[in-house]
Amino acid sequence: MSERTQPRIGVVGLGTMGGAMAANLAKAGFPLTAWNRTPGRSHELEALGIDIAATPRALASTADIVLVCVSDTPDVEAVLFGPEGVAEGAAPGSLVIDCSTIDPAGSRRFAARLAEKGIGFVDAPVTGGSEGARNATLAILVGGAPADVERARPVLAAIGRTITHLGPVGSGQAAKAVNQVILAATYLGVAEGLVLALKAGLDPQQVVEALSGGAAQSWVLANRSGRMLANEYPLGFKVALHLKDLGIALDIARESGAVLPIAALVAQLEAGLVATGHGDDDMSALARAIRGLSGLEA
Amino acid sequence: MSERTQPRIGVVGLGTMGGAMAANLAKAGFPLTAWNRTPGRSHELEALGIDIAATPRALASTADIVLVCVSDTPDVEAVLFGPEGVAEGAAPGSLVIDCSTIDPAGSRRFAARLAEKGIGFVDAPVTGGSEGARNATLAILVGGAPADVERARPVLAAIGRTITHLGPVGSGQAAKAVNQVILAATYLGVAEGLVLALKAGLDPQQVVEALSGGAAQSWVLANRSGRMLANEYPLGFKVALHLKDLGIALDIARESGAVLPIAALVAQLEAGLVATGHGDDDMSALARAIRGLSGLEA
Numbered sequence: 001m002s003e004r005t006q007p008r009i010g011v012v013g014l015g016t017m018g019g020a021m022a023a024n025l026a027k028a029g030f031p032l033t034a035w036n037r038t039p040g041r042s043h044e045l046e047a048l049g050i051d052i053a054a055t056p057r058a059l060a061s062t063a064d065i066v067l068v069c070v071s072d073t074p075d076v077e078a079v080l081f082g083p084e085g086v087a088e089g090a091a092p093g094s095l096v097i098d099c100s101t102i103d104p105a106g107s108r109r110f111a112a113r114l115a116e117k118g119i120g121f122v123d124a125p126v127t128g129g130s131e132g133a134r135n136a137t138l139a140i141l142v143g144g145a146p147a148d149v150e151r152a153r154p155v156l157a158a159i160g161r162t163i164t165h166l167g168p169v170g171s172g173q174a175a176k177a178v179n180q181v182i183l184a185a186t187y188l189g190v191a192e193g194l195v196l197a198l199k200a201g202l203d204p205q206q207v208v209e210a211l212s213g214g215a216a217q218s219w220v221l222a223n224r225s226g227r228m229l230a231n232e233y234p235l236g237f238k239v240a241l242h243l244k245d246l247g248i249a250l251d252i253a254r255e256s257g258a259v260l261p262i263a264a265l266v267a268q269l270e271a272g273l274v275a276t277g278h279g280d281d282d283m284s285a286l287a288r289a290i291r292g293l294s295g296l297e298a
Numbered sequence: 299m300s301e302r303t304q305p306r307i308g309v310v311g312l313g314t315m316g317g318a319m320a321a322n323l324a325k326a327g328f329p330l331t332a333w334n335r336t337p338g339r340s341h342e343l344e345a346l347g348i349d350i351a352a353t354p355r356a357l358a359s360t361a362d363i364v365l366v367c368v369s370d371t372p373d374v375e376a377v378l379f380g381p382e383g384v385a386e387g388a389a390p391g392s393l394v395i396d397c398s399t400i401d402p403a404g405s406r407r408f409a410a411r412l413a414e415k416g417i418g419f420v421d422a423p424v425t426g427g428s429e430g431a432r433n434a435t436l437a438i439l440v441g442g443a444p445a446d447v448e449r450a451r452p453v454l455a456a457i458g459r460t461i462t463h464l465g466p467v468g469s470g471q472a473a474k475a476v477n478q479v480i481l482a483a484t485y486l487g488v489a490e491g492l493v494l495a496l497k498a499g500l501d502p503q504q505v506v507e508a509l510s511g512g513a514a515q516s517w518v519l520a521n522r523s524g525r526m527l528a529n530e531y532p533l534g535f536k537v538a539l540h541l542k543d544l545g546i547a548l549d550i551a552r553e554s555g556a557v558l559p560i561a562a563l564v565a566q567l568e569a570g571l572v573a574t575g576h577g578d579d580d581m582s583a584l585a586r587a588i589r590g591l592s593g594l595e596a
Contacts (some may be wrong), residue, residue: 010396016569053445054566095593104498127509127512127513127514128512131512132512139508139509139511139512141508161511162508162511163505164313164507164508166501166504166505166508167499167500167501171498171499171500174494174495174498174499174500175495175500175508175509177494177498178491178492178494178495178498178500178505178509179491179509179513181490181491181494181511182487182488182490182491182509182514182516182519183487183488183513183514184487185483185484185486185487185488185490185491185560186483186484186487186514186516187478188483188559188560189481189482189483189484189487189560190483192411192479192480192483192556192558192559192560192561193476193477193479193480195556195558196472196475196476196479196547196550196551196554196556196557196558197472197473197476199484199550199551199554199555200402200469200472200475200476200554200556201465201469201472201554202464202465202472202473202476203464203465206462207464207473207476208363208461208463209462209479209481210437210439210460210464210473211425211437211473211480212477213437213459213460214425214426214430214437214477214517215425215426215427215477215481215517215518215521215535216425216477216480216481217515217516217517218480218484218511218515218516218518219512219513219514219515219516220516223481223513226486237513245559249494249553252494252497252498253494253497254495256497256498257497257592257593258490258493258494258496258497258498258588258592259493259588259591259592260490260493260494260587260588261486261490262483262490262560263490263562264486264561265559265560265563277450290556290557290559293557294555294556294557294572295555
């Protein structure tokens with residue numbers, strides 16, 4: 001452990017989310033090192049005065065806290081435990097914060113392996129998208145031991161607006177899965193409603209406005225119905241990533257005995273979108289599926 | 299037509315919705331007569347100075363505008379065209395406003411029959427529930443000829459907050475069907491998310507709070523998740539009525555070629571709730587279905 005008042009942070013993963021988090025941590029005054037599998041936006045971050053490490057191991061050897069933000073369970077496993085991984089470089093007493101969205105069983109497995117080396121772990125997946133990451137307005141869903149979560153809190157406060165500690169390691173991931181299940185239904189429901197409006201000959205934008213003050217109100221209706229009506233799906237949040245997240249939710253469901261018919265249906269429709277080349281669309285492209293089934297331009 | 303500045307209104311149907319509308323019309327100063335199939339809340343309304351008519355025909359013979367608020371298409375047909383019905387008493391130049399939620403094809407049929415007698419018709423189904431009816435904050439979805447809608451507007455302004463004219467007769471009903479489809483998905487999605495949270499061992503109330511600021515935000519999550527967690531479903535809006543409304547939406551979908559998988563799934567689950575004695579529960583009781591499938595108390 002360093003004796004600096006601001007712990008030194010290492011950020012692993014400089015994609016849309018991790019890159020924005022690194023920039024916000026630098027702005028908040030944390031001494032920072034970063035690493036990315038591909039060069040990506042390293043140049044931008046160097047311009048912000050952020051050192052780029054050669055390997056996750058090198059990064060971890062200088063960091064008090066390592067923040068990971070990559071795509072999926074195997075990616076987290078690779079950067080933590082692969083050759084030249086974080087676990088080879090991190091000192092006992094350091095802490096890993098995983099902001100990736102992965103399987104909670106994976107989080108628990110990784111936490112146990114790190115604990116053998118005296119390294120703490122919290123899972124801290126986020127909601128709020130690329131805009132939330134840029135503006136540091138993310139909602140952060142945290143699982144971990146209370147002392148680890150308290151150590152993580154000042155770091156998380158620099159990248160998000162609300163920090164909720166939901167229980168032991170894995171709890172943040174489970175709550176994120178709940179979020180993705182609710183999103184699945186809300187997006188598909190708005191898509192079905194808009195297609196019905198179009199097929200019934202209504203002005204769908206007028207319908208959206210008329211319904212927005214009532215029980216049908218949602219963030220999706222307010223913020224994503226326009227894309228569905230234009231049939232254009234700029235990011236946002238990729239279909240392929242939401243499908244990955246629904247896979248996690250359906251794994252938790254199978255293991256715990258929860259039955260989630262809409263989540264399963266949406267996963268099927270999203271798999272179809274990925275198979276037909278729409279995996280990089282924003283997930284509002286679920287409207288493509290309903291439009292296509294209904295004989296509208298998709 | 300009367301020469302009074304305030305037209306005389308006749309209200310047919312004094313249930314939860316129609317009774318509240320009648321009370322608000324009386325408060326707004328409209329001279330008023332009312333009729334209900336069963337005595338219902340006639341006594342309350344007499345206390346407000348509202349005359350009770352013996353038949354819809356008698357009511358219509360003294361009214362400039364007849365406002366109908368009953369349950370389903372056959373109920374509207376019966377009060378308009380049955381023996382001692384509105385059509386037998388209404389004068390040429392009078393207007394029928396139908397606030398019931400019915401099949402838009404029915405609305406068009408009834409409008410055509412009334413037009414043969416020189417009687418106008420607008421469909422004006424509402425959203426906002428019993429609370430919206432009491433507080434005159436309903437959203438009103440209106441279909442009809444522009445001149446008829448303008449005549450209806452001062453009456454509707456006394457019972458609701460937003461009045462949207464969506465097109466010719468039937469358009470209000472089609473927009474209401476869109477609302478009910480979006481509700482179906484939003485309710486079931488929140489139910490699935492909460493059951494997943496419970497099965498994963500999370501504090502579901504804490505999860506609701508953590509997710510409420512993000513993309514999963516909706517009126518249903520904010521206002522109905524508590525009932526789903528308590529597994530208690532006071533009204534609200536009855537499962538049996540929402541099932542009736544989804545039937546209308548699925549009829550429009552079949553006729554127009556819209557494909558609505560979640561709406562069809564929710565209709566099946568609601569039919570199961572009705573068959574097992576839960577048709578009079580609030581529609582948040584969709585959570586019973588997911589709880590039951592998942593082995594939780596339902």
